[in-house]
């Protein structure tokens with residue numbers, strides 16, 4: 632096979648991206664693909680072989696920490712190095728723009744590939760799915776644009792990086808799926824979600840562990856808004872309070888991903904406040 636060519640993705644590639652997304656069935660929508668291009672116009676890539684598009688990957692940069700996600704190669708071309716080449720391009724892009732650390736959530740089958748490239752396992756990122764039902768959430772209010780500054784400050788305390796651009800965009804696009812727990816002007820927690828093809832993807836879901844009593848009502852507020860829909864949530868294995876909440880609701884465990892790290896793996900996040908990851912590809 633000739634060497635894959637890798638180019639920067641553009642809006643004209645979104646039809647191809649959607650073909651790949653339908654193939655893997657992760658529930659990502661056209662709006663998700665467009666948002667990734669909005670966040671990272673030069674960080675999303677397409678691979679082609681002999682002029683035929685065969686794969687994609689996205690990279691996201693937060694200061695000196697990068698994330699990689701949505702690595703997909705068409706089944707006919709797998710096993711011949713296209714995945715590794717796409718990863719190489721994403722790593723090169725992130726490191727050349729200042730990333731000292733790169734993280735990703737790897738599905739089990741892809742872990743050997745990431746290990747070969749130098750990634751090391753950090754913790755399991757658990758996946759749960761369950762049906763949304765009405766549940767008590769008296770202390771929770773809808774999040775508005777005016778809350779975003781406090782939301783971003785709280786998010787940064789636990790995620791460790793500034794992802795305010797993404798929080799702003801998700802609140803703008805899906806205000807009906809964003810809620811806050813705030814008392815006397817102090818933000819204790821928030822939850823956001825995005826509609827997927829056949830589900831609603833929770834995240835980020837952040838709550839100050841000193842006020843952990845708000846974590847479940849935050850999920851309840853969202854759940855009550857989308858009754859009957861399938862909810863998806865990813866959470867760090869070490870946040871036992873989050874595990875207890877979703878398992879208490881009877882959510883089913885799906886195959887976990889391994890949070891992996893490349894480079895200077897300094898700890899930036901505090902998982903005690905991370906009840907739901909933002910998204911598998913963006914942290």
Ligand SMILES: CC(C)(COP(=O)(O)OP(=O)(O)OC[C@H]1O[C@@H](n2cnc3c(N)ncnc32)[C@H](O)[C@@H]1OP(=O)(O)O)[C@@H](O)C(=O)NCCC(=O)NCCS
Pocket residue numbers: 655701702703704705708709710711712713714715716736737738740741742743744745
């Ligand atoms: C992961 C994936 C992009 C790799 O693409 P590729 O072009 O085959 O990658 P390479 O040829 O460079 O490397 C092959 C490696 O991919 C991994 N792999 C193989 N089949 C896979 C599968 N169905 N799903 C995930 N990873 C797989 C293995 O580690 C394999 O290494 P091995 O040949 O030593 O077993 C491709 O298998 C794919 O699209 N899988 C479905 C989507 C997915 O799971 N993406 C990863 C999300 S974290």
